[in-house]
Amino acid sequence: MNIQESVAFVSGANRGIGKAYVEALVQAGARRIYAAARSVDTLNDLVAIAPDRIIPIALDVTNPDQVNAAAQQAQDVTLLINNAGVLGAGGLFIANSVDTAQWEMNTNYFGTLSMVRAFAPILQRHGGGAIVNLLSVVSVANAPVFSSYSASKAALNSLTQGIRAELAAQGTQVVGVFPGPVDTAMADGVPGDKAAPSEVAKLTLQAIEKGIDDVYPDPVSQSVFAAIGDPLKAVEKQFAGWMRQ
Numbered sequence: 001m002n003i004q005e006s007v008a009f010v011s012g013a014n015r016g017i018g019k020a021y022v023e024a025l026v027q028a029g030a031r032r033i034y035a036a037a038r039s040v041d042t043l044n045d046l047v048a049i050a051p052d053r054i055i056p057i058a059l060d061v062t063n064p065d066q067v068n069a070a071a072q073q074a075q076d077v078t079l080l081i082n083n084a085g086v087l088g089a090g091g092l093f094i095a096n097s098v099d100t101a102q103w104e105m106n107t108n109y110f111g112t113l114s115m116v117r118a119f120a121p122i123l124q125r126h127g128g129g130a131i132v133n134l135l136s137v138v139s140v141a142n143a144p145v146f147s148s149y150s151a152s153k154a155a156l157n158s159l160t161q162g163i164r165a166e167l168a169a170q171g172t173q174v175v176g177v178f179p180g181p182v183d184t185a186m187a188d189g190v191p192g193d194k195a196a197p198s199e200v201a202k203l204t205l206q207a208i209e210k211g212i213d214d215v216y217p218d219p220v221s222q223s224v225f226a227a228i229g230d231p232l233k234a235v236e237k238q239f240a241g242w243m244r245q
């Protein structure tokens, strides 16, 4: 996919990695960018960088009416970036841990599933397009400092593989991004070096243009996947083959 010809939609665009995606898309010359946030007021400064190309949209990905309204409004989308996500505090055995796990699963897993279901027919009408899902290094092994978040990102990784196989027939490229810690509010409590959101965005757009499905955008991610990336991909392809038997 050529980013310059794309019409992109970014969820959770008001801050963090989502904001970096919008900025990178502007810089790369995308034709139009729908920037979605729960509160559109939080998008004012971002829209101001390219008011002719950035269209603000109100969207809570856990609200089916808003998901459908966003898809209705953005009928020309060719690149969907599912960036919105949440991470709750506390372990699996504190008082409200089930509520936290449901919130994370509703946002990170079911929210993304709703978005993909709403936008897949739009992408199909425009020749296939591309979907990007924000996964994590904790998609492939649980990080017990945020166990239930890890579980939601593992579910999203599995969903991403399923989407990739099911939408292959309509020519949709499905990209999974697996960052280690990135320098945003979400990773405030995480010690050590953190990748810049702009780097995650830049490498994702490069991967889309090159047709690469799995993005390891920082040294932590690259070290996690150095030994397991290829074997995991082989199993994914083996299981995807069951669809054609």
Ligand SMILES: NC(=O)c1ccc[n+]([C@@H]2O[C@H](COP(=O)([O-])OP(=O)(O)OC[C@H]3O[C@@H](n4cnc5c(N)ncnc54)[C@H](OP(=O)(O)O)[C@@H]3O)[C@@H](O)[C@H]2O)c1
Pocket (backbone or CB within 6 Å): 011, 012, 013, 014, 015, 016, 017, 018, 037, 038, 039, 042, 059, 060, 061, 062, 082, 083, 084, 085, 086, 107, 111, 134, 135, 136, 137, 178, 179, 180, 181, 182, 183, 184, 185, 186, 187
């Ligand atoms: N930061 C990291 O270390 C890291 C590492 C790996 C993966 N990721 C993933 O990267 C993505 C972006 O994270 P970030 O680091 O940029 O986090 P962030 O700074 O906390 O931003 C999260 C974004 O998601 C939005 N959001 C949350 N719930 C939403 C909902 N129900 N509907 C719509 N938007 C919602 C937030 O909107 P509000 O402003 O309204 O809250 C905000 O725009 C997430 O999927 C995250 O899991 C992050």
